[in-house]
Amino acid sequence: MKNGLKCATMAAGMFVCASVAHAQTATYVQVNTNLGQDIVGDAANEPSIVVDPTNPNRMAIGWRQFATTASNFRQAGVAYTTNGGQTWTAGVLQPSVFRSDPVLRADANGNFYYASLKGDFSVDMFKSTNGGATWGPPVPAFGGDKEWIAIDTTNGPGRGNIYQNWNVQFSTVPNASFTRSTNGGASFEAPTTGPLPYTRSGQLAVGPNGTLYSGGSTLDSSTHVFAKSTNAQFVAQTPTFTGHLVDLGGTNAPGTSEVNPAGGLGQTNVQVAPNGNLYMLESVDPPGPDPLDVMFVRSTDDGNTWSAPIRVNNNPVGEPTYQWFGTMSVAPNGRIDAVWNNTILTSHNQLSELKYAYSLDDGLTWQGNIALTPAWNHSLGYPNQQKIGDYYDMVSDDTGASLAFAATFTGGQDVYYMRIAAVPEPAAAAGLMFTCAAVTRLRRRPLRRASDL
């Protein structure tokens, strides 16, 4: 016990740590289960999460579900909860159809959308009007590899618009990387050029005034691109974009022999704060020997200019560890949350723990760097495709964040829901910052099942 830190295991799969000056809790539960029981020998990764804005107890998570690690065949895993993530009901969309790269989002009325990539690089969109309990038929949405979607939830003219961007290099549509639905996902418009320069491993976000923002890596991974469309919200207009290069402090990095060999290590997260400020965050390879850091940039002038890159992880600069799968979301009160997998130096990068940091000053400084899980072996249970997906996904609210992530606590790859309860500490108590890592390692548990919570 240091600095007034008190930690206790409240129940299996639930770690609670608290100090006098600061409280930090994280609970997590496995999602890809058979009636709450782990499925032995499967693999599940690359999760995306959607929260119903009209009832946050209702959420859905989609992921890539491999029935067996011996195969590269995968289906669209999907689960829903009606009790704030305590329990999940899991299945797959269209069993026996190859599907990948899930992205889930909601419209302002609480309809859920599930973008799903097929083997021919076309994307289908599924819609649920009941919180993910059932899904409608697949709607062709053009698309390409590593598609991302965003939905306009403002009260402006673009309310309900669904936007999709993808990697033009792996697409069924030549020289086009963007489409839009203006009818609630019933159909998608003929693809248009989209953000330029072309991007990969990127995301989309919609601002409070309905402007559509895009962030991604250049196709050659040498730098990053920010683009925006002010007219995508207007149904009668063809969306056009303006874009330029942005320095995110490093390059988009492929997996290595140590970490995620067949995948990527980072995806460009782009988010809009309630005050209209723009953020981008990614696990990038910075100059020099350090293989990967979580780097952040912000713009206070609608993306025209960007800050110098800010390092989010606080381990020694140059330490040969990876801060991979950096994932960011912004709460309505302006708090910025970030998580990543952090390899452990003493394990020679064979183990990772999930870490969390947050910013209360618009991204200028970051606090936390708190480990929220025990260390786990990220190389366990690779399917035939040697990776644990390419991304995680998180949604923030004023009291915390809902995270979908993958880990190997059972000995195989599985998808988990984590609730991160954020209780920002007063600035005066910054000296009392602590980490739960040492405690959670002592509390290692073999399984964290839905039935444990």
Ligand SMILES: [Ca+2]
């Ligand atoms: Ca399993």
Ligand SMILES: [Ca+2]
């Ligand atoms: Ca480097």
Ligand SMILES: [Ca+2]
């Ligand atoms: Ca690093």
